[in-house]
Amino acid sequence: xxxxxxxxxxxxxxxxxxxxxxxxxxxxxxxxxxxxxxxxxxxxxxxxxxxxxxxxxxxxxxxxxxxxxxxxxx
Amino acid sequence: xxxxxxxxxxxxxxxxxxxxxxxxxxxxxxxxxxxxxxxxxxxxxxxxxxxxxxxxxxxxxxxxxxxxxxxxxxxxxxxxxxxxxxxxxxxxxxxxxxxxxxxxxxxxxxxxxxxxxxxxxxxxxxxxxxxxxxxxxxxxxxxxxxxxxxxxxxxxxxxxxxxxxxxxxxxxxxxxxxxxxxxxxxxxxxxxxxxxxxxxxxxxxxxxxxxxxxxxxxxxxxxxxxxxxxxxxxxxxxxxxxxxxxxxxxxxxxxxxxxxxxxxxxxxxxxxxxxxxxxxxxxxxxxxxxxxxxxxxxxxxxxxxxxxxxxxxxxxxxxxxxxxxxxxxxxxxxxxxxxxxxxxxxxxxxxxxxxxxxxxxxxxxxxxxxxxxxxxxxxxxxxxxxxxxxxxxxxxxxxxxxxxxxxxxxxxxxxxxxxxxxxxxxxxxxxxxxxxxxxxxxxxxxxxxxxxxxxxxxxxxxxxxxxxxxxxxxxxxxxxxxxxxxxxxxxxxxxxxxxxxxxxxxxxxxxxxxxxxxxxxxxxxxxxxxxxxxxxxxxxxxxxxxxxxxxxxxxxxxxxxxxxxxxxxxxxxxxxxxxxxxxxxxxxxxxxxxxxxxxxxxxxxxxxxxxxxxxxxxxxxxxxxxxxxxxxxxxxxxxxxxxxxxxxxxxxxxxxxxxxxxxxxxxxxxxxxxxxxxxxxxxxxxxxxxxxxxxxxxxxx
Numbered sequence: 001x002x003x004x005x006x007x008x009x010x011x012x013x014x015x016x017x018x019x020x021x022x023x024x025x026x027x028x029x030x031x032x033x034x035x036x037x038x039x040x041x042x043x044x045x046x047x048x049x050x051x052x053x054x055x056x057x058x059x060x061x062x063x064x065x066x067x068x069x070x071x072x073x074x
Numbered sequence: 075x076x077x078x079x080x081x082x083x084x085x086x087x088x089x090x091x092x093x094x095x096x097x098x099x100x101x102x103x104x105x106x107x108x109x110x111x112x113x114x115x116x117x118x119x120x121x122x123x124x125x126x127x128x129x130x131x132x133x134x135x136x137x138x139x140x141x142x143x144x145x146x147x148x149x150x151x152x153x154x155x156x157x158x159x160x161x162x163x164x165x166x167x168x169x170x171x172x173x174x175x176x177x178x179x180x181x182x183x184x185x186x187x188x189x190x191x192x193x194x195x196x197x198x199x200x201x202x203x204x205x206x207x208x209x210x211x212x213x214x215x216x217x218x219x220x221x222x223x224x225x226x227x228x229x230x231x232x233x234x235x236x237x238x239x240x241x242x243x244x245x246x247x248x249x250x251x252x253x254x255x256x257x258x259x260x261x262x263x264x265x266x267x268x269x270x271x272x273x274x275x276x277x278x279x280x281x282x283x284x285x286x287x288x289x290x291x292x293x294x295x296x297x298x299x300x301x302x303x304x305x306x307x308x309x310x311x312x313x314x315x316x317x318x319x320x321x322x323x324x325x326x327x328x329x330x331x332x333x334x335x336x337x338x339x340x341x342x343x344x345x346x347x348x349x350x351x352x353x354x355x356x357x358x359x360x361x362x363x364x365x366x367x368x369x370x371x372x373x374x375x376x377x378x379x380x381x382x383x384x385x386x387x388x389x390x391x392x393x394x395x396x397x398x399x400x401x402x403x404x405x406x407x408x409x410x411x412x413x414x415x416x417x418x419x420x421x422x423x424x425x426x427x428x429x430x431x432x433x434x435x436x437x438x439x440x441x442x443x444x445x446x447x448x449x450x451x452x453x454x455x456x457x458x459x460x461x462x463x464x465x466x467x468x469x470x471x472x473x474x475x476x477x478x479x480x481x482x483x484x485x486x487x488x489x490x491x492x493x494x495x496x497x498x499x500x501x502x503x504x505x506x507x508x509x510x511x512x513x514x515x516x517x518x519x520x521x522x523x524x525x526x527x528x529x530x531x532x533x534x535x536x537x538x539x540x541x542x543x544x545x546x547x548x549x550x551x552x553x554x555x556x557x558x559x560x561x562x563x564x565x566x567x568x569x570x571x572x573x574x575x576x577x578x579x580x581x582x583x584x585x586x587x588x589x590x591x592x593x594x595x596x597x598x599x600x601x602x603x604x605x606x607x608x609x610x611x612x613x614x615x616x617x618x619x620x621x622x623x624x625x626x627x628x629x630x631x632x633x634x635x636x637x638x639x640x641x642x643x644x645x646x647x648x649x650x651x652x653x654x655x656x657x658x659x660x661x662x663x664x665x666x667x668x669x670x671x672x673x674x675x676x677x678x679x680x681x682x683x684x685x686x687x688x689x690x691x692x693x694x695x696x697x698x699x700x701x702x703x704x705x706x707x708x709x710x711x712x713x714x715x716x717x718x719x720x721x722x723x724x725x726x727x728x729x730x731x732x733x734x735x736x737x738x739x740x741x742x743x744x745x746x747x748x749x750x751x752x753x754x755x756x757x758x759x760x761x762x763x764x765x766x767x768x769x770x771x772x773x774x775x
Contacts, residue, residue, distance in 0.1 A: 024326075029137035029174055041360065041364075045459070049471075056167075058571075
């Protein structure tokens with residue numbers, strides 16, 4: 001499923017990141033990559049942005065980025 | 075002995091600037107800023123144990139692979155410049171993520187020291203870091219420091235001395251996943267057997283770089299005979315790694331390997347003494363501040379409070395400064411006998427510079443507020459909450475701060491666009507900022523609303539004017555995004571830093587340097603502009619006219635009302651004949667379709683210097699004496715008598731949109747990256763202002 005389909009409080013493992021290299025590299029430098037475990041911390045109004053927690057770091061993502069991240073719920 | 079040249083590298087939000095302040099202490103000899111392409115790296119020198127230290131502070135980057143512009147700056151500097159030691163600053167409480175950058179830096183093969191900053195915070199969170207173990211793995215000295223308490227700073231400086239004197243760096247003992255390690259071993263054995271050497275690289279390092287497809291190394295190997303034997307081995311090794319990782323994308327594989335290494339290092343060296351699953355303070359605060367229902371109202375309240383403070387509290391010292399400059403001008407005026415010189419200094423320089431200095435208290439308060447927003451970590455949350463709305467208009471979540479600041483004063487608003495990383499987002503924000511009516515435009519609105527609407531309506535009209543400006547700004551942002559600054563949007567991937575108590579020292583430092591910068595830069599420009607405008611309004615002199623009115627005034631012999639009328643008449647005639655008046659006459663045809671006479675044209679033109687000047691110019695031109703403000707009853711009467719309703723509304727629209735004041739324009743040029751952009755802004759705002767004013771006028775007339 002897509003990261004954007006998760007609900008607040010859900011935990012998941014990243015299966016695949018399907019974006020261009022520059023964004024992928026940005027995500028990697030935050031520790032977001034294949035195999036990383038994440039949890040959904042918050043959504044903004046209208047689910048336009050999502051806050052995730054990866055390895056102790058909180059990261060804000062736009063919806064358009066979140067749909068490109070394939071995850072598996074745990 | 076030569077100075078030791080140090081480069082500071084680290085991810086954002088690790089307290090690099092604080093650490094620099096702590097290291098240089100009061101020994102700082104020179105602080106200078108010089109700009110790179112879009113981001114700045116700063117340099118400073120200080121002495122420690124009779125050694126000169128030269129420090130270069132690179133912009134905070136998450137990575138040095140060079141995808142974004144500041145990463146490129148950091149990457150190029152680290153690769154091409156000459157320096158002795160890299161200090162890699164890390165946040166002790168986020169070691170794992172910070173180590174990802176460290177792993178990249180290690181590849182540079184330079185002497186390096188790891189400064190684990192915020193050691194005090196880590197201790198408070200119950201984190202215990204095994205420094206010896208970390209040193210053994212990474213192969214470079216590791217020092218726990220706290221820029222806050224200055225703990226470990228002395229030791230850090232000592233270790234830099236040591237390492238600068240050493241010939242080489244120790245090898246690091248970083249271990250990859252099993253299949254990768256197997257292949258590294260196979261390849262490096264192969265190199266050892268053939269006794270193959272390249273540059274100063276070890277066999278292991280060569281093997282790693284081959285497996286992770288280092289382009290430079292492949293280029294070099296390409297010409298070597300060993301390549302023939304090497305190639306099939308590489309293919310086999312990669313196949314093995316691909317199978318294990320279930321992927322053929324080496325970039326992805328490299329990323330997961332690095333993340334695994336960083337995680338491994340953290341698990342080996344950091345012990346957490348606190349029970350897991352406990353809600354952190356940051357989480358608790360986020361539950362309130364990022365709440366779907368309450369989040370935005372809370373933010374709006376903070377903003378409202380900040381602006382109340384800025385303008386209520388700032389008004390007090392503002393009055394003192396105003397009175398101070400007034401008194402100063404009078405004293406200076408009384409000791410200068412020559413009339414022309416006196417007028418230049420008092421009416422030109424002192425009044426002009428005073429008008430700028432007057433805004434200093436507002437700017438200081440606003441900056442304290444903004445520094446608080448930024449250092450506490452709240453700013454990122456605001457961007458997070460508002461990005462959805464702003465993205466619809468082609469802006470970035472972070473654009474909000476400058477836009478709101480723009481309602482106060484456009485000068486600090488332009489400066490605060492620096493928080494935007496993407497050049498396009500930044501330019502769009504800069505271009506539409508002027509549409510947020512600044513505080514100095516208020517007198518104009520109050521005057522016209524008072525003149526053409528009843529007192530009960532005037533307040534609503536003001537509100538409509540401000541809202542209309544903001545809406546127009548958003549629409550223009552969308553238009554600019556579609557037609558001018560085209561292309562891909564900057565993705566919104568942002569770290570939400572932990573909430574931190576703001577450091578007074580850092581806030582003081584930021585606010586002080588910003589305030590001084592404002593005084594220096596705006597002061598010099600305004601000085602020049604003030605002289606120019608004074609000159610244009612006072613020359614050429616009309617001795618004949620003056621003499622004629624002098625006799626008339628004498629004939630009036632004490633009739634106060636008549637004398638006052640005559641004096642105003644003289645002023646008007648003088649102004650009409652001055653360069654400024656001539657300019658108004660020349661530009662009249664341009665403004666005529668909007669229903670403006672030459673007086674209104676001149677008011678708009680002098681308003682280019684400062685928006686407050688629009689009202690006082692109108693006051694002079696409609697000849698009701700020099701001391702006018704927006705509440706002036708006689709000016710309101712004069713306007714009603716001389717200006718039609720349609721022209722007045724068109725005038726408001728024009729003032730709302732056209733070029734901001736001179737000080738702001740200069741700051742704009744600097745922030746946008748050149749006077750060329752100021753020229754574009756002039757064309758853009760003037761066109762929009764003209765067209766919309768024209769429409770307003772035609773509809774109402």
